[in-house]
Amino acid sequence: MTRFKQAEYTGENRCTPCTVINVLISIFLSLVIGFFSQIIGGVAFILFLAAIYFRGYLIPGTPKLTKKYLPVFVLRAFGKEIESPPTGLESNSDPAQNQSSNNAIDNPEQFFYRHNVVAPCDSSDDLCLTESFSSVWKDEIRALPDCTAHDAAIAFQLSDSNLRLIETNSGVALKNEKGSIGEWPSRSAFEVDIAAAKALDGFVPDWWSRTGDERGWLLSSLRLFTPICPHENGPASMEEDMIETCCSTQDRLKVVCEQNNEVLFEHRL
Structure with a gap:
């Protein structure tokens, strides 16, 4: 299973805020699909989670967008803020x-x-x-x-x-x-x-x-x-x-x- 993972964005390198955002997006998309078909919506949700688990994200470009635009207070909440240097x-x-x-x-x-x-x-x-x-x-x-x-x-x-x-x-x-x-x-x-x-x-x-x-x-x-x-x-x-x-x-x-x-x-x- 490990060989299928994208090491750059999973494991110790996984960005928790990215994961949370992508899971929320997955839930939203699954609910939209589930509105038309509950079975397909459920299958889609499982596939979305698998993509996040193996790739680290669902939406392409999420890691780069997160690094550029995610507010500092969100990073701080997840313990991902870059530490200040000793002075x-x-x-x-x-x-x-x-x-x-x-x-x-x-x-x-x-x-x-x-x-x-x-x-x-x-x-x-x-x-x-x-x-x-x-x-x-x-x-x-x-x-x-x-x-x-x-x-x-x-x-x-x-x-x-x-x-x-x-x-x-x-x-x-x-x-x-x-x-x-x-x-x-x-x-x-x-x-x-x-x-x-x-x-x-x-x-x-x-x-x-x-x-x-x-x-x-x-x-x-x-x-x-x-x-x-x-x-x-x-x-x-x-x-x-x-x-x-x-x-x-x-x-x-x-x-x-x-x-x-x-x-x-x-x-x-």
Whole structure:
């Protein structure tokens, strides 16, 4: 029986929303046919279900149409929504440092521009790292050890008690007894944030008065400008690709280390 199945749309690759939609269509068509002949309508319904079981759909093109037009809330209801990528530091383990800042950040790029971290590029209508900040950040990246939870505690000013760095399916996570402190798409992204936090300390006077969420947002945004990758000191490059699941597709912008292909920054378009 297995050889008759269309593996692309059945088994683990079956799109549950597609199946539900096609079953509903089958019921409707069977009822219409059954209006003229109950026997033929019943036989048609069995054949429709067999087609859905073996092919994954009844109406040709359903998977492609589902990926393009099915609303996000429907995908979420069936647990088929594409998961958001890890962003980095989420919150500080010290509640006192999680109070709202007096100077809220509306736009990371404007914030970095005000603090001489980025400036207009010479050769394009975009923003680039300033020479002064790029130099400091590169020095911090080059000086990185194989970073541990202890290094993160120092760089992010966290309590070192019960702080753990663990590997996850989507990268690495920093946790303590209260839960998650942050998640990164790779160890390189985690280490780049540690270096950036040290570098920003000399450019942003109120850096350590910012909440963990604010610093995490800024560090994650700054990773888009990563000048070199940890340890290998190789270049980071920007790429665009597409994430595709059984039920949806989504364009993605990412920054990766060219030598080991580790993701530093990821944004869903």
